[in-house]
Amino acid sequence: MPNPTETLLNTRCLRYLHEIDVHGGVRAAADALSINGSVISRQVAHLESLHGVALLERSGRRVALTEIGKSLVEHFRESVRRDAELLAQLEDYRGLRRGRLAIGISEGFVEKLLATVLERFSLQFPDIFVELRGGATADVMSMVHNGEVDLGICVSGSSDPTIRARTFRAAPLCALVSPHHALAGERRVRFEQLAAHRLIFMTARFGVQLYLDSMIRAERLNLTPAYRCDLFSAAQAIAAAGLGVAFMSKDAAQYYVNAGKLVPLEIDHPIAREYGSQVIRRLGRRLSPAGEFVWLHLIKAMQSR
Incomplete structure (x- = not known):
């Protein structure tokens, strides 16, 4: 018979499962927590043995949670949220x-x-x-x-x-080019005009790229970027060097625009104006x-x- 206290869910192990879910693997989770990966593996294996369920499964090179593993992680996150709310209430009551x-x-x-x-x-x-x-x-x-x-x-x-x-409604989505770019003299450009130029796209995790992809589909264009970035600052630097056209709001590139290193061009498209x-x-x-x-x-x- 297992010790009754062992049948309780181990918060530390649930946190390990949460980190595995966030980082996509045991090693990455261990790195994020600055502990040895074997510690996480042992804890997860113990919980699986204790309750007779599989919590992890291989998905290519990544480790994914099973359905019951996902349920435990959601339980952990909800517990963390509830604890945080309770602590906030206690803080309010004390007037801190x-x-x-x-x-x-x-x-x-x-x-x-x-x-x-x-x-x-x-x-x-x-x-x-x-x-x-x-x-x-x-x-x-x-x-x-x-x-x-x-x-x-x-x-x-x-x-x-x-x-x-x-x-x-934010500042509209615009094209940003170097003052020496062929389009720099334009105040407004049609989206299809940009197809002939080297373009700088963001990764799919960026909202600006979702708007760009929507315009590409709406215009039935087939555009291949010259660059793809995961930082606006990188896209701005590449555009300022005259190497391509970046896309974001004027506000996001305010430093480069104020310094005269980038010129914002209004994109004449309803999706750009809905940004x-x-x-x-x-x-x-x-x-x-x-x-x-x-x-x-x-x-x-x-x-x-």
């Missing part, structure tokens, strides 16, 4: 103003939007530690969904039933007073743009 606020943010939002809100926030909550975690749109959505951050700011377009979003941004939080998640402050002021800031 110290704490931590985590915000997931895509490139291009810090300078024009978040900095203004954080200036007000720091005056009202000087003892709150703020953690900013950058990522593409899909990454920010995932961080909010998994409870890794309290709020997120990213390009709109993706949807998740577990996420509450406030969407706003939007969003502030997101997990549906049903109770934010701390500090989190609510940032949520409300971000919405106000985006409404006034």
Whole structure:
């Protein structure tokens, strides 16, 4: 007969499963936790033996969770969220103003939007530690969904039933070229005009690429990029060097535009004009007073743009 205390779910092991799910393997999870991979393997094997179920399965070179493994990870994440909410409530009751606020943010939002809100926030909550975690749109959505951050700011377009979003019209999606580029003298370009030039695309995790792909499908074009980047800063540098056409809002490339290193060209296409941004939080998640402050002021800031 197993010891009754051993039949309880081991929180540490559930965390290991969560890290395996996030990072796609035991070794990657161990690296993220700075522990030996054998520790994770033993814990998972023990839990499988204890309950008579398989928690992991091979999927090519990656390790994937079985259905019951996914259920355990979701149970763990929900427990973490509930614990965080309870601790926030206790903090409210004690009237404490110290704490931590985590915000997931895509490139291009810090300078024009978040900095203004954080200036007000720091005056009202000087003892709150703020953690900013950058990522593409899909990454920010995932961080909010998994409870890794309290709020997120990213390009709109993706949807998740577990996420509450406030969407706003952003600066339109534009093409960015060097002042010496053949298109630099144009103020507005048709999307099909760009087909003859070297293009700089982002990876599929970026919201801007979803808009680009939509325009390509709408115009029935077959475009092959010369470059594909996972950082806006890299795309901006390549475009500024005269090596291609980058795509993002003027706000996201404000530094290069103000320095005269990039010229923004309006894309004459309805999808480009629909380009939007969003502030997101997990549906049903109770934010701390500090989190609510940032949520409300971000919405106000985006409404006034």
